[in-house]
Amino acid sequence: MNNKSDVEKKPALPLQLPILLGCLGFGFLWFALPIYSKILGASALEIGGMFSVFSMTIALLRPLIGIASDKLGRKFFFIAALGCYSASMVIFSMANNIFELYAGQIVSGIGSAMMFISAYTMATDLVGSNERGKSVGRIDQSVARGYLVGGVIGFILISNLPQNIGWQIIFTGYALSAAVGAWLGWKTIPETKPTKKSQTDVKRVISPEIIRLMAIVFLTSASVGMITPIFIIFLQDKFTSNIGILIWAIIPGALVGAFLRSYFGQLSDRFGRTRMIALGLVGAGICSFLLPGLPGVVWLAIFWTLESVGWAMAGPAEEAMVADLTGHQIRGTGYGLYTFVSSVGASIGPLAGGWLYDSIGRAMPFYINGIVLLIGALLVICFDVGVQCGGWGHVDLELKMEDRK
Numbered sequence: 537m538n539n540k541s542d543v544e545k546k547p548a549l550p551l552q553l554p555i556l557l558g559c560l561g562f563g564f565l566w567f568a569l570p571i572y573s574k575i576l577g578a579s580a581l582e583i584g585g586m587f588s589v590f591s592m593t594i595a596l597l598r599p600l601i602g603i604a605s606d607k608l609g610r611k612f613f614f615i616a617a618l619g620c621y622s623a624s625m626v627i628f629s630m631a632n633n634i635f636e637l638y639a640g641q642i643v644s645g646i647g648s649a650m651m652f653i654s655a656y657t658m659a660t661d662l663v664g665s666n667e668r669g670k671s672v673g674r675i676d677q678s679v680a681r682g683y684l685v686g687g688v689i690g691f692i693l694i695s696n697l698p699q700n701i702g703w704q705i706i707f708t709g710y711a712l713s714a715a716v717g718a719w720l721g722w723k724t725i726p727e728t729k730p731t732k733k734s735q736t737d738v739k740r741v742i743s744p745e746i747i748r749l750m751a752i753v754f755l756t757s758a759s760v761g762m763i764t765p766i767f768i769i770f771l772q773d774k775f776t777s778n779i780g781i782l783i784w785a786i787i788p789g790a791l792v793g794a795f796l797r798s799y800f801g802q803l804s805d806r807f808g809r810t811r812m813i814a815l816g817l818v819g820a821g822i823c824s825f826l827l828p829g830l831p832g833v834v835w836l837a838i839f840w841t842l843e844s845v846g847w848a849m850a851g852p853a854e855e856a857m858v859a860d861l862t863g864h865q866i867r868g869t870g871y872g873l874y875t876f877v878s879s880v881g882a883s884i885g886p887l888a889g890g891w892l893y894d895s896i897g898r899a900m901p902f903y904i905n906g907i908v909l910l911i912g913a914l915l916v917i918c919f920d921v922g923v924q925c926g927g928w929g930h931v932d933l934e935l936k937m938e939d940r941k
Contacts, residue, residue: 552674558622558713559686560713593645596649601650789843801852816849824906825902
């Protein structure tokens with residue numbers, strides 16, 4: 537890569553298959569870890585702590601990785617992330633207690649700290665400014681497809697293999713797939729390191745627009761984080777202990793993430809980021825608030841699918857907005873800040889959700905999450921008023937002009 541115009545002509549597609557292979561294990565992991573931890577006798581608070589450790593690991597590393605990716609290049613961190621994913625699956629395959637599961641979470645957190653900064657940065661480096669939503673949507677789709685395919689494979693295998701060896705076989709397979717993804721990435725992905733010597737422009741990274749966005753990111757990440765550790769446990773307690781039935785209820789929502797995020801990202805390229813974020817948060821918030829009162833699994837499938845549509849609308853638009861608000865030279869730093877703030881919120885949320893679930897009531901995390909997401913949508917709408925007055929609406933145009941320099 538020699539200049540910005542060359543970068544914009546290259547497709548972001550080489551990123552997709554390595555990401556899918558690296559994420560296969562996590563579709564199974566995020567459902568299996570709470571269940572397995574519960575079998576080991578862990579409380580909801582301890583399970584929440586396990587997810588918080590993952591998020592805190594990410595939060596500590598991402599700002600540094602973002603800055604380093606602007607100076608050293610994106611590709612190294614992408615390959616290293618897949619290597620960490622592979623190593624974490626090896627640890628999970630050998631885990632016999634919750635402390636070893638914590639260790640696996642830390643290693644996977646190191647991988648995630650590198651993965652999404654490098655992936656989002658390269659995805660937006662490799663396309664023009666009018667295709668960023670679509671490009672990051674493709675990254676999200678690859679993650680969702682990996683989760684979906686890996687989750688289905690994992691639950692089929694764990695249902696048909698002896699429990700004493702099933703975990704080892706499944707996680708060893710996931711470790712191998714991540715290693716293959718790392719090899720493919722090394723062979724096929726172009727470097728998008730800035731050609732000019734990168735110097736972090738603090739005023740550009742911490743602009744009023746970025747601060748507004750980060751406030752919403754923190755709020756919503758902490759809120760959604762409350763649901764992460766207790767979601768599958770709540771579904772088992774309320775609807776059915778049959779994990780197979782629950783998986784089939786969740787699959788339609790997973791398909792939304794696997795196939796529609798790029799489409800909604802493209803809509804944000806056309807109609808604006810803030811509109812898509814606000815609409816998505818409203819939909820997800822309403823569904824979360826109503827979920828505890830649903831009468832059966834069929835209604836669960838419907839509302840979870842609708843909530844997934846909300847996140848498919850909001851996610852790519854939010855991620856693309858980070859690229860809109862930062863230039864090519866410091867885009868890694870911008871995504872480092874974005875993912876850092878998200879991780880801090882996601883570190884606090886699981887602990888709060890576990891405590892609320894144990895102490896206040898099983899439905900309380902869902903109610904609070906719904907309210908907070910609606911507040912987040914209101915904040916986005918309020919900030920969107922600034923577009924009419926020279927706020928966010930002019931930022932993307934300015935950056936398009938700067939990117940051509």
